[in-house]
Amino acid sequence: MSEKIIVSACLAGLNCRYDCASKEKEDIVKLVKDGIAIPVCPEQLGGLSTPREPAEIQQNRVITATGTDVTEKYENGALEALKMVNMTGASKAILKSKSPMCGYGEIYDGSYTGKLKKGDGVFTKLLIKLGIKVESRD
Ligand code: SF4
Numbered sequence: 001m002s003e004k005i006i007v008s009a010c011l012a013g014l015n016c017r018y019d020c021a022s023k024e025k026e027d028i029v030k031l032v033k034d035g036i037a038i039p040v041c042p043e044q045l046g047g048l049s050t051p052r053e054p055a056e057i058q059q060n061r062v063i064t065a066t067g068t069d070v071t072e073k074y075e076n077g078a079l080e081a082l083k084m085v086n087m088t089g090a091s092k093a094i095l096k097s098k099s100p101m102c103g104y105g106e107i108y109d110g111s112y113t114g115k116l117k118k119g120d121g122v123f124t125k126l127l128i129k130l131g132i133k134v135e136s137r138d
Helices: 026-033 071-088 122-129
Strands: 005-008 037-040 055-058 061-064 092-096 106-108 116-118 133-137
Touching (some): 005 071, 092 122
């Protein structure tokens, strides 16, 4: 059986981002079609609606643009998405850059000005902790 890869669902063309858009990448779609990649959107799995308010990480909490603390939904969503990792035995993930859930290495800094800071999204952090190899995609 070939290696399975978890991918951010928005990279696979699903319109699951906060603004109902996707960030479709042809090579990721092909991986899904070939049965190698499994798309997940941890934000939706955490019970957040689409569309939804954008959120950024401020001092280890996930806060929407109008100040609602959605940390618990993010944590629940990451745990739900983790079930897919465990079910498929995936050892690698390709995740959407800069997102407070899927970002790897750098994320928006919490000021809603488009600035970045070092850090990982909530789902990414969980995967790294569990030894899953993470790759970031713009
Ligand atoms: Fe894409 Fe991840 Fe955000 Fe879902 S949580 S929209 S998969 S970046």
